[in-house]
Amino acid sequence: MTEAAIRIDNLRKTYAGGKIALHGVSFDVPRGQIFGLLGPNGAGKSTLINILAGLVNKTGGNAEIWGFDIDEHPRNAKRSIGIVPQEILFDPFFSPRETLEIYAGLYGIPKPERRTMELLRAVHLEDKADAYARTLSGGMKRRLLVAKALVHNPPVLVLDEPTAGVDIELRQQLWAYVRELNERGTTVVLTTHYLEEAQELCDRIAIINHGRLIANEPTPQLLSKAQEKVVEVTLDRDIATAPDSPIFEKAELKGDRVIAITYHKGKVNAGEVLTALNGAGYSVVDVSTREADLEDVFLSLTSDKAAA
Ligand SMILES: Nc1ncnc2c1ncn2[C@@H]1O[C@H](COP(=O)(O)OP(=O)(O)OP(=O)(O)O)[C@@H](O)[C@H]1O
Numbered sequence: 578m579t580e581a582a583i584r585i586d587n588l589r590k591t592y593a594g595g596k597i598a599l600h601g602v603s604f605d606v607p608r609g610q611i612f613g614l615l616g617p618n619g620a621g622k623s624t625l626i627n628i629l630a631g632l633v634n635k636t637g638g639n640a641e642i643w644g645f646d647i648d649e650h651p652r653n654a655k656r657s658i659g660i661v662p663q664e665i666l667f668d669p670f671f672s673p674r675e676t677l678e679i680y681a682g683l684y685g686i687p688k689p690e691r692r693t694m695e696l697l698r699a700v701h702l703e704d705k706a707d708a709y710a711r712t713l714s715g716g717m718k719r720r721l722l723v724a725k726a727l728v729h730n731p732p733v734l735v736l737d738e739p740t741a742g743v744d745i746e747l748r749q750q751l752w753a754y755v756r757e758l759n760e761r762g763t764t765v766v767l768t769t770h771y772l773e774e775a776q777e778l779c780d781r782i783a784i785i786n787h788g789r790l791i792a793n794e795p796t797p798q799l800l801s802k803a804q805e806k807v808v809e810v811t812l813d814r815d816i817a818t819a820p821d822s823p824i825f826e827k828a829e830l831k832g833d834r835v836i837a838i839t840y841h842k843g844k845v846n847a848g849e850v851l852t853a854l855n856g857a858g859y860s861v862v863d864v865s866t867r868e869a870d871l872e873d874v875f876l877s878l879t880s881d882k883a884a885a
Pocket residue numbers: 592593594596597598616617618619620621622623624625
């Protein structure tokens with residue numbers, strides 16, 4: 578049986594006050610993967626993670642973690658997931674060793690089975706085992722949060738915006754450790770605003786926008802959409818419909834004589850696009866080009882959905 582690490586089915590959340598944060602989101606996180614959950618600010622990522630963590634009550638739908646329904650088997654569901662939160666929150670008077678011991682106690686892990694020093698070694702904090710948490714640097718605190726999320730040895734680790742306020746060196750260390758964990762069998766879910774960040778690590782990326790899932794694809798497939806470029810041309814006369822060509826991914830009328838042509842920069846260049854237009858009898862009087870960014874990927878995905 579190939580069960581998903583996380584299965585989300587028609588998940589809905591309306592906050593008191595009427596704000597709909599999730600409009601019925603469904604997707605599976607396959608076991609063994611590094612999975613990116615992307616979306617702009619306010620898209621609903623934290624709401625989704627907080628529902629999985631048992632911190633927010635869902636309005637409707639279902640969620641399973643490692644085969645355990647969060648309503649029917651909340652204890653097992655919770656034991657199957659470790660969450661590294663966005664915010665750094667510790668009791669400043671406990672040392673990293675004490676922090677992990679306390680958490681292990683909360684999970685009811687007997688002393689001989691605890692992995693406190695192993696975890697501290699893994700996040701390079703063994704020499705800080707007995708320092709006060711308040712004396713740790715920001716990066717060290719974040720690594721301690723990762724160790725804390727792993728205390729109960731969960732098969733699924735969720736990192737919520739792990740690089741917010743994190744410098745490049747630490748980010749690389751964090752990624753190396755996430756890769757290592759994944760190679761040893763942990764399924765990893767990463768939420769982020771940044772496509773770039775997910776691109777480096779994730780096998781698969783889902784995007785949510787305004788509480789709706791707008792993509793869920795293997796990373797290379799999604800990135801090929803970001804390989805699109807747009808050339809906007811102004812013609813010498815009005816036209817009624819946008820011209821078509823096999824080398825265009827898409828051509829849209831932006832005004833009576835302005836066309837936005839999307840092309841794949843790995844296949845053609847702007848010059849070839851203009852040559853195709855000339856060959857079809859159009860005279861171009863002005864041109865501008867721009868790179869497609871995540872915003873374009875979002876837009877093209879939403880409009881693909883609308884057209885489907
Ligand atoms: N407790 C709450 N009460 C009312 N509305 C909320 C609450 N928490 C979140 N929201 C709203 O729900 C929507 C989704 O928020 P959420 O925090 O899940 O987004 P996000 O994708 O995690 O964003 P960010 O990347 O900024 O954390 C937003 O419009 C937000 O304002």
